Amino acid sequence: MLLTRKQFIFLLITLVVAIFLSYYKIDYYIYQPGDTRALNDVVQIDEGFDSEGDMHLVTVRGGQATPLYYLWAQLRTHYDIYDLEDIRPEGISQDEYMETQLHFMESSQEAATVVAYEAAEKDITIEYKGVYVVAVIEDMPAKGHLEPGDRIIEVEGKEIDSDRSLTDQLNEMSPGDEVELKVLRDEMERSISFELGSFPDEPERAGMGVSLVTDRDVTVNPEVNFDSGTIGGPSAGMMFSLEIYDQLTEEDITKGRYIAGTGEVDYEGNVYRIGGIDKKVVAADKDGADIFFAPNENGKSESNYEVAKATAEEIETSMEIVPVDTFSDALEYLEGLE
Secondary structure, three states: OOOOHHHHHHHHHHHHHHHHHHHOOOOEEEEEEEEEEEHHHOEEEOOOOOOOOEEEEEEEEEEEOOHHHHHHHHHOOOOEEEEHHHHOOOOOOHHHHHHHHHHHHHHHHHHHHHHHHHHOOOEEEEEEEEEEEEEEOOOOOOEOOEOOOOEEEEEOOEEOOOHHHHHHHHHOOOOOOEEEEEEEEOOEEEEEEEEOEEEOOEEEEEEOOEEEEEEEEEEEEOOEEEOOOOOOOOOOHHHHHHHHHHHHOOOOOOOOOEEEEOOEEOOOOEEEOOOOHHHHHHHHHHOOOOEEEEEOHHHOOOOHHHHHHHHHHHHOOOOEEEEEOEHHHHHHHHHOOO
16 A cells, blocks of 8 residues: 555654664763673683583673663663763773773783682793873873873882782872873883872872773783673673682582672782672573672772672572672682582
8 A cells, every 4th residue: 555645754754763762872871781601601721620610700781872772771770871971081982992991801801810820829920011001081180191002100209010009009199189100102201290180979089080001911821811702891800710710720619500790800819899780780690690799898888799789689689699808708708618
């Protein structure tokens, strides 16, 4: 049957509106529960040991909102809506943002490798090569002073060998303090100074407004390989360290369980807070996890662990929520299982 002119115009308008609502990007970013991924598919160690159970990383799914996605997120629990500039600051492209997140993932894998190999008393050698600026955030103090590719050698006269040592140095300072840096740029050493700023969500914490990566050469035996694809960010670090340790040692620390968890890990095995813990609990429960490790933040109020436990009670899961401050905490818990 042929459409009348009115019907055709109505159909065309409906189609245009549907396309607009579904595909037009607006200045909001939405985070929602993701899924879990078995780490024995991601981590491969030469002649590593197998286990009956599985370690899993947990993801949070995120994306720029469309009008329809925005409305849907308003109706859903554990969907969070943010202004786009709070997630991806002005001047940082989507490609630059993703590249930074992949750098964070690589750094977390390296830290996990160091922690696990040292705990398993396996052969490991570390050579430090410097801390580099990956990106500079608009409207933050470092803009106009630091550039991507700069190697930061010293902060306040103290030698810097990792991004963590730089962060520790800045944590001793306050917003408004002047920071003195020694930087290597184009093979020339430069002295740079500027006032520190603060972060919108942490006004008392001093910051420069840069993304950093530590360049290290880590050599291990037996060799370890990672295949994490496009998953970014540092939050799978602790679970990587447990998976690597499990493959390196003959004892099966999974005891046949489906184990999930989250938390950034540093080279000393300390576990740090991550974002979206409630969404990760929802995702792990949906996929059938038995155990979920959550950063305890040394018992701090509203810690990742407290939020994870409250979320578990809300969704009435039987999954065990376990607080951890270090890699050793998680390992001791698993070794104590029946």
